[in-house]
Amino acid sequence: MATLEVKDLHVEVKEEKDQTREILKGVNLTMKTGEIHAIMGPNGTGKSTLAQTIMGNSAYHVTQGDILLNGDSILGMPVDERARKGLFLGMQYPAEIKGVTNAEFLRAAINARRPEDDQISVMAFLKELDKNLELLDMSKEMTERYLNEGFSGGEKKRNEILQLLMIKPSFALLDEIDSGLDIDALQVVSKGVNSMRGDDFGSLIITHYQRLLNYIVPDVVHVMMDGQIVKSGDADLAKKLEKEGYAGLRDELGLHV
Ligand code: ADP
Ligand code: MG
Ligand code: MG
Numbered sequence: 691m692a693t694l695e696v697k698d699l700h701v702e703v704k705e706e707k708d709q710t711r712e713i714l715k716g717v718n719l720t721m722k723t724g725e726i727h728a729i730m731g732p733n734g735t736g737k738s739t740l741a742q743t744i745m746g747n748s749a750y751h752v753t754q755g756d757i758l759l760n761g762d763s764i765l766g767m768p769v770d771e772r773a774r775k776g777l778f779l780g781m782q783y784p785a786e787i788k789g790v791t792n793a794e795f796l797r798a799a800i801n802a803r804r805p806e807d808d809q810i811s812v813m814a815f816l817k818e819l820d821k822n823l824e825l826l827d828m829s830k831e832m833t834e835r836y837l838n839e840g841f842s843g844g845e846k847k848r849n850e851i852l853q854l855l856m857i858k859p860s861f862a863l864l865d866e867i868d869s870g871l872d873i874d875a876l877q878v879v880s881k882g883v884n885s886m887r888g889d890d891f892g893s894l895i896i897t898h899y900q901r902l903l904n905y906i907v908p909d910v911v912h913v914m915m916d917g918q919i920v921k922s923g924d925a926d927l928a929k930k931l932e933k934e935g936y937a938g939l940r941d942e943l944g945l946h947v
Contacts, residue, residue, distance in 0.1 A: 692723045692760055692776060692860040694744070694892065700754035701736075701743050713739045715917035716755070721910075723860055723892040728903055730896075730928060731914035732936050737896045740914070741863040744894075745779040746772045759861075774803050776860030780850045780867055792849065793819065793833040796856045803857065822855040826882050843870045851882035862886070862893045868902040880905030900932035913939060920945065 701714035713736045721727050729737050743750040744757055746769040756763050764772055790798075796819070801809045810818075823830060826848055838846060847867055854862055864883070868876055883893065883906050895906060903911070903925065911927040912919045915936070920943055921927065931939060939945075 691889070692892070693720065693758070694722075694777075694861050694894075695720045695758040695761075696740070696744065696755070697758065698755035699740070699743065699752065699757065701739055702751045702753050703739070703749060704751075710751075712753070713750075713917055714743065717914075717917070717919055719894075719912065719919060721861070721892050721894065724889045725910065726887070726893045726895060726906060726908045727910045727912060728895045728897060728906075728908035728928065729912045729914055729919075730898070730900070730931060733898065735914045736917045737914055738865055741779055741865045741894070741896060744772075744863060745769055745777060770802070773799075773859075776803075778854060778857060778859035778862045780854070780862065780864045788836055788839065790837055791834055792837050795837045796833070796853065799853070799857055818856060822852055822882075825855070825885060826852055827878050828852060844872070844875045847871055847879055848875065848882075851879050854886065855882055858886075858891075860890065860892065862891070863896070864893060865896045866898065867895070868897055868899065876902065877905060900928045903928045915940070915945060 696717050696719040699714050699717040700712060702710045702712050705711055717740060719727070729740070731737055739750055743752060746767060752765055757765055759775055759777070764775065767775070797810065797815050800815070804810065819833060823833070828848055832845065832849065838849070841849060850867065867879055871879060880902070886893070895902065895908060897903065907925050908928070909924070911923055911925060913921045913927070913931065921939065
């Protein structure tokens with residue numbers, strides 16, 4: 691079992707004229723493999739900032755608190771090292787990479803996380819790739835194209851889940867994987883994530899809307915407002931939010947943000 695702990699995390703970003711602004715104002719969150727957590731919240735409250743900071747995006751400056759993976763701080767580690775330790779961020783590789791096919795990229799990403807003397811064989815890789823392409827209803831042709839080049843929004847999202855299934859991280863941070871998807875694509879993407887469920891996998895699913903959580907039912911739901919987690923509960927909390935809106939929760943908690 692692996693654990694990911696976010697402790698009293700404060701994060702600043704730089705704005706124009708070298709002004710800084712605090713975005714995360716003391717976030718606490720503990721998750722274990724085997725669990726799926728969802729973070730919901732209004733736009734601009736810091737959900738993506740949390741995911742980016744956990745993954746190590748250098749635009750986000752941690753001014754207080756810590757992020758621990760299996761009890762050890764990862765704050766000093768660059769993105770690629772965090773990836774090798776088992777963290778995955780959806781849309782981590784959104785750039786088009788000319789001259790590298792999607793399949794080549796996937797094999798390199800898998801091998802980067804394995805010791806030199808235990809690299810995945812071409813045969814084993816292709817077998818795994820075929821299995822996952824079928825699960826995601828994707829054509830083989832997608833993997834022979836250059837990474838992300840000319841991919842539509844929906845194809846990028848599907849490809850993101852293909853990366854997840856192939857790389858098999860301990861923890862996946864999935865930021866708005868549902869945005870812009872039609873219902874069929876949403877079901878496929880959800881099927882992919884659900885197929886990862888198990889003792890060795892945990893996920894933090896960030897979504898603005900409750901709809902995705904009908905398909906990927908979370909164990910824990912957190913609501914983030916103004917840079918803090920203001921409430922946590924089970925899957926019913928998401929349903930309640932859908933009904934009452936964030937305004938209802940603000941009133942309930944006596945918040946004025
Ligand atoms: P959410 O994902 O909840 O919509 P974000 O984390 O994307 O919220 O953004 C929270 C706030 O931080 C917003 O006001 C946004 O403009 C600001 N912000 C996020 N990233 C950056 C950045 N790299 N530079 C400057 N401001 C940023
Ligand atoms: Mg946003
Ligand atoms: Mg966001």
